[in-house]
Amino acid sequence: MRSSNPNILLGIDIGGTGIKGALVNVKTGKLTKERFRIKTPHPAKPDAIAEVIEQIAKHFDYSGPTGITFPAIVKDGVIFSATNVDESWINFDAAKLFQRHLGCPVSLLNDADAAGIAEMRFGAGVARRGVVILLTFGTGIGSAIFSDGVLLPNSEFGQLKIRGKDIELRASERIREKRDISFKKWAGIVSEFLEELEKLFSPELFLIGGGISKKADKFLPYLKARSHVPIEVAKMQNDAGIIGAATLAKIRS
Ligand code: BGC
Numbered sequence: 001m002r003s004s005n006p007n008i009l010l011g012i013d014i015g016g017t018g019i020k021g022a023l024v025n026v027k028t029g030k031l032t033k034e035r036f037r038i039k040t041p042h043p044a045k046p047d048a049i050a051e052v053i054e055q056i057a058k059h060f061d062y063s064g065p066t067g068i069t070f071p072a073i074v075k076d077g078v079i080f081s082a083t084n085v086d087e088s089w090i091n092f093d094a095a096k097l098f099q100r101h102l103g104c105p106v107s108l109l110n111d112a113d114a115a116g117i118a119e120m121r122f123g124a125g126v127a128r129r130g131v132v133i134l135l136t137f138g139t140g141i142g143s144a145i146f147s148d149g150v151l152l153p154n155s156e157f158g159q160l161k162i163r164g165k166d167i168e169l170r171a172s173e174r175i176r177e178k179r180d181i182s183f184k185k186w187a188g189i190v191s192e193f194l195e196e197l198e199k200l201f202s203p204e205l206f207l208i209g210g211g212i213s214k215k216a217d218k219f220l221p222y223l224k225a226r227s228h229v230p231i232e233v234a235k236m237q238n239d240a241g242i243i244g245a246a247t248l249a250k251i252r253s
Contacts, residue, residue, distance in 0.1 A: 029122030067245030112142025114244030136210030209234030
């Protein structure tokens with residue numbers, strides 16, 4: 001059923017462990033119904049993921065413009081990297097496949113970019129000018145960079161080498177948990193990452209999002225940037241990707 005309210009759109013967030021969807025009121029940035037989650041199939045190949053996307057749209061009895069996030073570089077619906085996903089996605093037109101399954105226009109974007117759009121519109125980035133950098137710490141490290149609210153897509157700062165190694169392989173939330181790194185030590189590593197980004201981009205604000213943002217009280221006191229650039233916690237938490245994706249679908253529809 002096509003939504004009768006043109007401001008309510010479906011957003012879907014594809015992650016390594018779960019694929020979550022919800023109907024979003026893109027005027028308020030709020031979910032209109034409880035979100036629906038299906039475990040990510042393994043192997044996480046295109047057809048299996050597309051089936052899940054279809055099930056989520058069916059669950060909400062939704063047809064209409066749909067926003068979908070993907071945890072990799074996305075250009076014009078095509079996937080260009082696979083650090084945390086199956087290699088079969090590389091050079092694959094994912095938007096076309098999802099569109100075929102849904103029978104509706106699909107806007108596909110990087111997961112951290114989607115989270116950034118949600119934060120800038122409805123969360124911690126509202127009315128923040130200048131350069132704002134959001135970093136998400138989960139299975140990998142995602143990033144989104146904005147200048148006066150305009151997104152520069154696919155920034156991939158998690159691939160930056162700090163002390164000779166991709167920062168994503170040293171400081172994602174998955175690695176922190178796996179290696180049982182204390183929050184204090186983790187914050188030390190991430191502070192070096194922030195300092196490096198600060199040297200390169202002179203941001204006005206850093207936002208910390210992703211799974212780790214729920215534990216802000218444990219790490220925020222230890223995080224620092226070079227010249228006292230404020231470091232704040234993202235507000236949208238788990239729903240940021242869904243909300244950002246639905247917002248983009250509305251902008252493009
Ligand atoms: C990917 C990014 C993604 C991030 C968070 C990284 O491994 O390269 O594209 O945004 O994980 O999911």
